[in-house]
Amino acid sequence: MTTPVCLPCPFCGSTCQLVSNLDGDPDLRIWWAECLDEDKCGASTAPATTREEAAAIWNKRTSVPAN
Numbered sequence: 001m002t003t004p005v006c007l008p009c010p011f012c013g014s015t016c017q018l019v020s021n022l023d024g025d026p027d028l029r030i031w032w033a034e035c036l037d038e039d040k041c042g043a044s045t046a047p048a049t050t051r052e053e054a055a056a057i058w059n060k061r062t063s064v065p066a067n
C-alpha cells in the first residue's frame with residue numbers, strides 16, 4: 001500500500017499536506033488536503049472519507065481558493 005501524495009498547490013505552487021481529524025470516532029474521521037501557504041493561498045479540498053480520496057480530490061484540482 002502506497003502512501004497517497006498530493007501534488008503542489010494548483011493555485012500557488014506551494015506544498016500541500018493531507019490532514020485528518022484524528023480525534024473522536026474513527027467512523028467519523030475525515031481527511032482533506034490543504035495548501036501549506038495558508039496566509040497567501042488557503043486552498044483546501046472538501047472533506048473526504050479517506051486519505052486517498054482527499055489526495056485524489058486535490059490532484060484533480062477541484063479545490064477552490066478560500067478567498
Ligand SMILES: [Zn+2]
Pocket residue numbers: 009010011012013014035036037041042043
Ligand atoms: Zn496554494
